[in-house]
Structure formats: C-alpha cells, structure tokens
C-alpha cells in the first residue's frame with residue numbers, strides 16, 4: 245500500500261513538473277505539421293528500395309514505423325505532427341517533438357495498411373491520419389476506436405484479441421499487451437493492441453506500448469519485432485524498460501529488434517539517450533540484431549543498413565549506419581525538453 249502511494253506521488257510530481265511548461269509552449273506554437281516543402285515530391289530513393297524489398301523497415305520517429313512485409317507497405321501509429329495532444333481552435337495542447345521527421349511526408353510511398361495500436365495521443369494523431377487518408381489504404385485499429393479515425397480511408401477495421409484478418413495474403417492478429425486504451429479519463433472501454441503480421445515468408449510483431457509481460461513468448465519466432473523502449477521512468481507499469489524489452493524479445497524468439505518510442509517526444513523522466521544505450525548494453529554481443537536504431541535508417545532483411553538522411557535530403561555525417569550508435573540529437577533538443 246505504501247509502495248503504491250509512493251509510486252502515485254512520484255507520477256503526480258512528474259506530471260506537475262512537466263505540465264505548466266508544456267501548456268505555455270502549446271500556446272506559443274500551434275500544432276501544425278513539421279515544415280513540408282510545397283509541391284509534390286517523389287518517393288525518397290531509400291524508401292523506394294525498402295518497398296521493393298521482401299522484408300524491411302524504417303523508424304520514422306516515436307512509434308511510427310514503415311515496414312514492408314508480404315508485398316504490403318505497412319505503417320504503424322503514424323504521428324507526424326509537431327505537437328501531439330488535444331487540438332482546440334487550431335492550437336494543439338500537448339507535447340512537442342524533439343526531432344524532425346527523417347523524410348518529408350510527401351516522400352513516403354503509398355501506404356497499404358495503417359496499424360493503430362491504441363488511442364493514446366502519441367500513437368493516434370488525428371491530424372496526421374487526416375493527411376494520410378486514402379481510399380487505397382486499410383486502417384486496422386483497436387476495438388472502440390474506429391470512430392476516432394478520420395474519413396477518407398478505404399476500410400477501417402477494428403480488431404479484437406480473438407479474431408484474425410487476411411489482408412492480401414498477410415494475416416493480421418491482434419494480441420493483448422500490458423497497457424490500456426483510454427484517450428481521456430472517461431473512456432477506458434477502448435481497446436489496445438499489439439499486432440502480429442504473418443506473410444508466406446516473414447513474421448513481424450508490432451508490440452506497441454506495453455509493460456513487461458509474457459504474452460509475446462507464445463507468439464514466436466518472428467523475423468522482426470518492433471518494441472517501445474522509452475518512457476519507463478516513472479511509468480514502468482505501462483512501458484517496459486530496455487532490459488525487459490530485450491527479455492521479451494528473446495522469449496519471443498525474435499531475430500531482429502527495431503526499437504522505438506524514444507528520442508521523439510519527452511514522455512518519461514529518463515534522458516533521451518538512455519533507452520537505446522541500455523538496450524544495446526542488454527543485447528551485449530547480440531547488439532547486431534538491434535536494427536534501424538536511428539530515424540530514417542532503412543533496414544533491409546539480409547542487407548547492410550543504409551545511411552539515414554537529414555530532412556534536407558543530405559546523407560547524415562558520422563558513423564557507419566551499422567554501428568548502432570544512439571539516436572542522433574538534433575540541434576535545439578536540450579532547449580525543448582522539460
């Protein structure tokens with residue numbers, strides 16, 4: 245009981261420290277998307293390589309991952325806005341991103357499937373979804389969340405933990421992570437999913453947000469697992485820490501691990517560089533199995549990773565892409581964090 249009280253006090257202190265500053269910043273900067281060049285762009289060459297491959301993925305920041313599996317372009321939890329939260333009168337009240345998108349939105353390939361794991365604002369961004377809406381795209385989402393999806397998509401399918409879906413030869417199965425689905429305080433009825441995708445020659449897990457759990461151990465093996473590794477301090481009961489993620493990944497029998505949910509929005513108290521450093525330390529001699537650690541670094545199954553690009557289109561300077569250094573900090577990150 246005393247431990248519970250201490251934890252609640254710690255969480256309340258964390259929110260109180262952060263909230264006033266975020267609120268003031270929200271009023272200063274509207275929730276518009278990051279600067280996107282005007283005019284249409286063609287698909288970025290690195291992303292063209294990805295979507296021409298059998299199996300691959302690229303981290304686009306936070307929980308947004310573009311993956312290629314079974315001939316489909318699959319995008320998880322797309323959040324491309326400058327700020328996430330509630331939008332009122334054109335102003336979004338919420339947290340601001342620390343790092344820009346690695347590619348302009350218009351340089352993304354056509355998306356066949358969008359996977360929405362749950363309705364938390366950092367995963368389910370209505371302005372981004374509105375811009376991505378296309379009759380060619382199928383949205384798969386958790387129960388009681390379809391109504392939040394903007395109009396304009398070909399299909400919006402709610403998937404619960406008992407049914408499976410066949411999307412052009414790729415089976416999609418929802419699994420229950422250790423998390424919750426309420427967008428606000430009063431809507432705890434909403435579902436929350438992890439997704440297992442199975443094609444003829446590949447299996448990929450999108451874990452979404454989860455605390456440590458043994459549910460994934462029964463699903464393996466997979467060629468690629470996408471796990472969140474950040475925002476565990478003091479939210480360890482909602483978000484696993486890097487060591488717990490490595491344990492879940494090995495229990496799953498994963499071959500490659502793509503880490504996300506760090507270095508994009510400041511949600512936890514830990515330093516933005518800490519999650520990836522702790523994950524690589526936990527992986528030890530298996531750190532080569534941790535892939536796509538930097539935003540925009542395209543991982544292709546069976547090939548060396550490509551250099552990530554800066555938003556201006558220039559290749560990033562520095563270490564070889566396969567050396568798995570922590571995510572690069574963008575200018576101004578320290579001023580933006582709270």
Ligand SMILES: [Zn+2]
Nearest residue numbers: 362364423453
């Ligand atoms: Zn969440």
Ligand SMILES: [Zn+2]
Nearest residue numbers: 364366367453
């Ligand atoms: Zn989250």
